[in-house]
Amino acid sequence: MDKFSTIFPVNRALLPQIKATIDNKSMPLGALGQLEDIATILALVQQSLQPAIDAPHILVFAADHGIAQNGVSAYPQSVTWQMVMNFLAGGAAINVFANQHGTTLKVIDVGVNHSFEAHPQLENAKVAMGTHNFSDEAAMSVEQLHEAFQIGREQVDKAIAAGCNTIGFGEMGIANTSSAALIMSYCLDLPIADCTGRGTGITGQQLQKKIAILKKVKKERGPLQTSDDILQNVGGLEIAAMASAMRYAASRQLTILIDGFICTAAYLSVYREHPHIADYAIFCHQSEEQGHQKLLSAIGASPLLAMNLRLGEGTGCALAVPMLHAAVNFFNNMASFDSANVDRAS
Numbered sequence: 496m497d498k499f500s501t502i503f504p505v506n507r508a509l510l511p512q513i514k515a516t517i518d519n520k521s522m523p524l525g526a527l528g529q530l531e532d533i534a535t536i537l538a539l540v541q542q543s544l545q546p547a548i549d550a551p552h553i554l555v556f557a558a559d560h561g562i563a564q565n566g567v568s569a570y571p572q573s574v575t576w577q578m579v580m581n582f583l584a585g586g587a588a589i590n591v592f593a594n595q596h597g598t599t600l601k602v603i604d605v606g607v608n609h610s611f612e613a614h615p616q617l618e619n620a621k622v623a624m625g626t627h628n629f630s631d632e633a634a635m636s637v638e639q640l641h642e643a644f645q646i647g648r649e650q651v652d653k654a655i656a657a658g659c660n661t662i663g664f665g666e667m668g669i670a671n672t673s674s675a676a677l678i679m680s681y682c683l684d685l686p687i688a689d690c691t692g693r694g695t696g697i698t699g700q701q702l703q704k705k706i707a708i709l710k711k712v713k714k715e716r717g718p719l720q721t722s723d724d725i726l727q728n729v730g731g732l733e734i735a736a737m738a739s740a741m742r743y744a745a746s747r748q749l750t751i752l753i754d755g756f757i758c759t760a761a762y763l764s765v766y767r768e769h770p771h772i773a774d775y776a777i778f779c780h781q782s783e784e785q786g787h788q789k790l791l792s793a794i795g796a797s798p799l800l801a802m803n804l805r806l807g808e809g810t811g812c813a814l815a816v817p818m819l820h821a822a823v824n825f826f827n828n829m830a831s832f833d834s835a836n837v838d839r840a841s
Contacts, residue, residue: 500648500739500742500743500745500746501746502742502745502746502769502771502772502775503746503771504771504774505539505540505542505771505774505775506539506542507539509538509539509542509544510535510539512544513534513535513538513539513544514535516544516826517531517534517535517826519831519832519833520825520829520830520831520832521829521830521831521832521834521835521837522829523840524840527825529797529799530818530821530822530825531822532797533777533799533818533819533822534546534822534823534825534826536750536774536775536777537661537750537819537822537823537826538826539774540748540749540750540774540775541660541748541750542748545827546823546826546827547660547823548660548661548816548819548820548823549658549659549660549661550599550654550657550658550659550660551596551597551598551599551659551661551662551663551816551819552598552599552600552601552654552657552659552661552662552663553589553593553598553599553600553601553662553663553664553665553752553809553812553813554601554603554650554651554654554662554663554664554665554737554740554809555582555589555600555601555602555603555664555665555666555667555808555809556603556605556647556664556665556666556667556732556733556734556736556737556740557575557578557579557602557603557604557605557606557607557666557667557668557733558575558604558605558606558607558622558625558626558668558671558731558732558733558734558736559572559575559576559606559607559608559624559625559626559668559669559670560572560625560626560634560668560669560670560671560673560674560731561625561626561627561628561629561631561634562626562628562629562630562670562673562674562708562712563669563670564628565628565630565708566701566704567670567672567673567694567697567701567704567705567708567709568669568670568672568673568694568695568697569694569695569696569697569701570669570695571669572608572625572669572670574669575607575608575609575667575668575669576607576608576609576611578667579602579604579607579609579611579617579667580611582600582602582616582667582808583602583611583614583616583617587808588806588808588810589665589808589809589810589813592810592813592814593809593813595813596813596816596817596820598663598813598816599654599657599659600616600809601616601617601618601650601653601654602616602617602618602667603617603618603620603646603650603733603736604617604618604619604620604621605620605621605622605643605646605732605733605735605736606621606622606623606624606625606626606643606731606732606733607621607624607625608624608625609624618650618653620646620649620650620736622635622639622642622643622646622732623635623639623732625732626730626731626732629674629677629712629716629728629729630708630711630712633727633728634674634726634727634728634729634730634731635727635730635732635735636727637723637727639732640723640726640727640730640735643732643733643735643736643739644735644736644738644739645739646736646739647735647736647737647738647739647740647741647743648739648740648743650736650740651740651743651744651747651749655747655749659749660749660750661749661750661752661816661819662740662744662749662750662751662752663751663752663753663754663779663809663812663813663815663816664737664740664741664751664752664753664754664758664761664809664812665754665758665807665808665809665810665812666733666734666737666754666757666758666761666807666808666809667733667807667808668731668733668734668757669695670694671731671733671734671757672691672692672694672695672756672757672784672786673691673694673705673708673709674729674730674731674734674757674760675690675734675756675757675759675760675761675786676690676691676692676709676760676786677690677709677712677713677725677729678725678726678729678730678734678760678761678763678764679760679763679786679789679790680709680713681713681719681725681729682722682725682760682763682764682767683763683790683793685789685793687706687709687710687713688706688710689785689786689789690786690789690790691705691706691709691785691786692756692783692784692785692786692787693784694784712729713729716728716729721768722738722764722765722767722768725764726738726764730764734757734760734761734764735761737758737761738761738762738764738765741753741761741762741765741772741776742765742769742772744775745769745771745772745774745775745776748775749775750775750776750777750819751772751775751776751777752776752777752779752812752815752816753776753777753778753779753796753812754779754780754807754808754809754810754811754812755780755782755784755787755804755805755806755807755811756782756784756786756787756790756807757807758807758809759778759787759790759791759796760790762776763790763794766794773794776796777799777815777819778791778796778797778798778799779798779799779800779811779812779814779815780798780799780800780801780802780804780811780814780815781798781800781801782804782805782811783803783804783805784805799815799818800814800815802814
């Protein structure tokens with residue numbers, strides 16, 4: 496993907512101490528379930544026995560997709576820029592959830608087919624007015640792909656400069672489930688039908704049309720070997736930027752929060768070539784998109800939530816943030832058997 500973001504496995508030397516700290520808490524062994532797993536991930540990533548969630552950010556990358564012209568979404572392409580405006584006005588679900596939990600939200604325009612006025616929450620990083628229609632040609636040029644990669648890294652650097660050590664990812668882009676389905680199909684060598692879902696809520700007939708279009712695209716594109724080739728041919732500018740940002744964030748020892756289907760497809764494009772990214776990743780939820788469920792299973796991911804969400808925007812990340820706070824709080828502040836003068840199990 497790029498030469499700037501080498502991901503090293505986390506140093507596990509602290510693992511015995513982390514486990515001992517958890518097992519000595521005044522509770523039955525394993526009683527806090529996945530919260531214990533979260534605390535372990537955070538402590539290992541931060542190489543600390545006092546992990547913290549510092550200045551959590553959610554970066555929402557937005558871009559349009561030429562394939563939307565083929566009717567693969569229930570909504571017109573104009574909804575991409577309209578929803579970006581909704582984010583900036585504070586009216587979307589991601590705004591509500593991010594505000595509720597004190598999480599910084601940034602919207603990055605990587606390729607929306609609209610010109611926005613300056614706004615404090617908007618990063619103007621437009622590569623193009625959307626991708627090409629990949630039913631006719633490659634979604635983007637190699638140069639555009641690399642520009643999107645650079646944008647992803649820059650946004651992570653800005654979050655780090657603001658004191659962030661935990662970064663979530665969201666997206667907005669009408670028809671981007673089509674890109675995600677193709678990325679999944681290529682990366683996991685699965686049939687298109689297994690990777691394609693209803694996205695924004697298309698009908699059964701529309702779903703069959705969507706599957707047929709994507710099958711044709713895959714047949715005409717032929718084999719695509721590397722993740723860069725896949726992203727360039729059938730990806731989205733927001734997906735490419737997210738993938739690069741995830742890889743770079745992991746290389747800088749940040750915890751990365753993965754949202755729904757599109758974000759997990761971006762993650763997959765990194766994971767297949769850099770599997771150590773898994774050491775830094777927390778999967779926030781399992782969405783209703785059938786491809787997402789199969790994708791999470793294929794990579795052995797255990798999502799924190801399963802609430803029938805299918806919104807995107809990073810909403811799953813925002814909902815998971817208080818669970819991360821709970822994990823570090825129990826790890827740092829919960830009494831041990833000894834400090835609480837509680838007898839252990841016999």
